[in-house]
Ligand SMILES: NC(=O)C1=CN([C@@H]2O[C@H](COP(=O)(O)OP(=O)(O)OC[C@H]3O[C@@H](n4cnc5c(N)ncnc54)[C@H](OP(=O)(O)O)[C@@H]3O)[C@@H](O)[C@H]2O)C=CC1
């Protein structure tokens with residue numbers, strides 16, 4: 001019999017999550033029934049969505065939601081052989097039993113040399129968020145100027161690189177000088193540390209005096225309300241996330257300002273990447289090709305040990321990660 005370790009939400013978060021909000025538990029798993037398979041998590045993802053989604057979708061005592069790259073260790077399901085790797089949405093668990101539904105086998109063209117953890121980041125949901133957010137919401141065109149915040153993160157770093165592939169000028173901001181240096185290294189035309197600039201207004205103007213055609217917003221709040229004034233006429237804003245709001249009990253002042261929305265006839269559209277669920281294979285194939293060709297660089301912020309998941313999650317929310325935050329079991 002296999003004993004799984006799981007992290008449950010002991011107490012709903014109030015402000016920033018605390019390690020005491022989580023509880024580590026053990027679950028003895030039953031023997032497999034016909035068509036079931038037993039999997040062990042190899043890499044687990046910690047993502048910003050878990051903060052607002054936990055409030056919306058979870059009750060205290062539930063196993064934390066999340067995705068993982070897992071390996072099949074026992075199988076009574078002919079579609080899954082022992083040793084195969086899948087992406088699952090089974091939450092913060094070391095082991096779990098599946099009936100084979102909602103498992104995504106890792107692409108058969110996945111190069112052996114490529115870390116399978118990328119299936120949680122650049123060649124996974126965050127990468128797809130950048131891909132569809134840029135192509136379907138921003139509808140970027142060659143020669144345009146794209147602004148992205150949280151630019152050194154899992155989504156933002158792919159946004160900037162895909163925009164460069166798309167022939168755009170790219171401006172990014174992040175919360176440390178090391179992250180800014182990384183942005184320039186991976187091809188951003190302009191990058192700045194939003195925490196240290198004397199004026200965000202001036203930094204945005206200096207980076208692109210003519211303004212921005214596309215704004216890929218991962219942060220919301222005050223940043224967004226300032227950035228909107230730097231949009232070009234007919235600009236497009238892809239509202240991808242609002243991480244500046246997730247841990248605030250009282251929403252930050254500085255929502256999007258309506259006046260420029262109207263005068264500049266801006267289009268602002270929120271989206272969830274699952275809107276394109278039926279096109280994920282298209283996106284994953286494109287992202288994997290760009291990574292293999294070296295056109296999209298990847299960076300991961302790896303925390304070792306399942307027992308450190310809460311710390312990895314909290315650290316990501318505090319900006320400790322450069323690139324995709326993952327946990328290696
Ligand atoms: N709509 C969708 O379908 C999806 C939306 N998202 C959203 O995209 C955004 C980025 O996600 P992801 O790339 O996975 O995460 P990241 O890898 O970018 O990690 C989060 C980063 O957000 C930044 N951050 C945290 N708090 C603040 C704050 N108060 N103000 C400004 N920046 C902050 C930090 O970077 P820094 O050092 O720059 O501050 C931190 O590293 C999130 O808002 C997330 O919810 C993600 C996936 C799908």
Ligand SMILES: CCCCC/C=C\CC(=O)/C=C/C=C/C=C\[C@@H](O)CCCC(=O)O
Nearest residue numbers: 048049052065089125240241242245246274
């Ligand atoms: C202040 C409120 C903010 C509301 C927006 C919250 C989050 C945006 C975001 O990060 C969305 C992420 C979407 C992820 C989509 C697919 C998955 O991999 C997660 C699925 C979660 C689940 O249902 O299991």
